[in-house]
Amino acid sequence: GAVVSQHPSRVICKSGTSVKIECRSLDFQATTMFWYRQFPKQSLMLMATSNEGSKATYEQGVEKDKFLINHASLTLSTLTVTSAHPEDSSFYICSAPDRGAGGVSPLHFGNGTRLTVT
Amino acid sequence: RKEVEQDPGPFNVPEGATVAFNCTYSNSASQSFFWYRQDCRKEPKLLMSVYSSGNEDGRFTAQLNRASQYISLLIRDSKLSDSATYLCVVAWGNQFYFGTGTSLTVIP
Numbered sequence: 001g002a003v004v005s006q007h008p009s010r011v012i013c014k015s016g017t018s019v020k021i022e023c024r025s026l027d028f029q030a031t032t033m034f035w036y037r038q039f040p041k042q043s044l045m046l047m048a049t050s051n052e053g054s055k056a057t058y059e060q061g062v063e064k065d066k067f068l069i070n071h072a073s074l075t076l077s078t079l080t081v082t083s084a085h086p087e088d089s090s091f092y093i094c095s096a097p098d099r100g101a102g103g104v105s106p107l108h109f110g111n112g113t114r115l116t117v118t
Numbered sequence: 119r120k121e122v123e124q125d126p127g128p129f130n131v132p133e134g135a136t137v138a139f140n141c142t143y144s145n146s147a148s149q150s151f152f153w154y155r156q157d158c159r160k161e162p163k164l165l166m167s168v169y170s171s172g173n174e175d176g177r178f179t180a181q182l183n184r185a186s187q188y189i190s191l192l193i194r195d196s197k198l199s200d201s202a203t204y205l206c207v208v209a210w211g212n213q214f215y216f217g218t219g220t221s222l223t224v225i226p
């Protein structure tokens with residue numbers, strides 16, 4: 001089945017540094033990638049939608065200059081958390097539908113990145 | 119009004135019980151429906167798609183009621199390993215909308 005590989009799975013960084021999270025679709029072309037954030041005991045929150053070759057669309061309240069998204073190829077999307085602060089500590093997850101599967105594909109999730117900013 | 123409404127629970131049920139979750143959705147043009155399971159500190163995993171005629175996978179049954187705009191998930195003979203958060207997802211166009219998730223704990 002369709003697989004999305006997300007790296008790193010866990011990262012601890014110091015306040016002020018930047019962290020890049022990669023999501024790769026391994027056996028399908030991810031023309032769209034959704035990026036979510038989830039705080040403990042809360043629901044998934046959509047941060048942004050990236051489409052290959054175009055600018056990402058950010059949800060209200062998500063700073064596009066802080067959360068840089070690049071989707072330069074059909075199999076790779078990256079999220080960079082710039083100048084991270086402790087309040088950015090969260091679980092970040094990407095997901096993508098397999099548009100080539102026909103019909104409306106379910107979302108295939110990466111295994112998440114747990115970011116801790118100290 | 120939210121696109122998808124889901125009772126957050128929690129549901130605490132004994133082993134062997136039958137439990138049902140519902141989600142309502144606001145857009146009658148919704149095209150596809152899914153149930154996901156999310157374990158603590160893990161990513162959601164697809165449990166099953168929901169088809170118009172209803173579908174079953176072992177102890178799990180999913181149903182869609184387009185007239186009333188809701189989907190349901192029924193779990194029979196609950197196991198301890200069923201303890202998790204269950205998310206409904208509704209898709210239309212290029213968008214996917216999530217319920218808040220329902221927490222299930224199966225008690226020995």
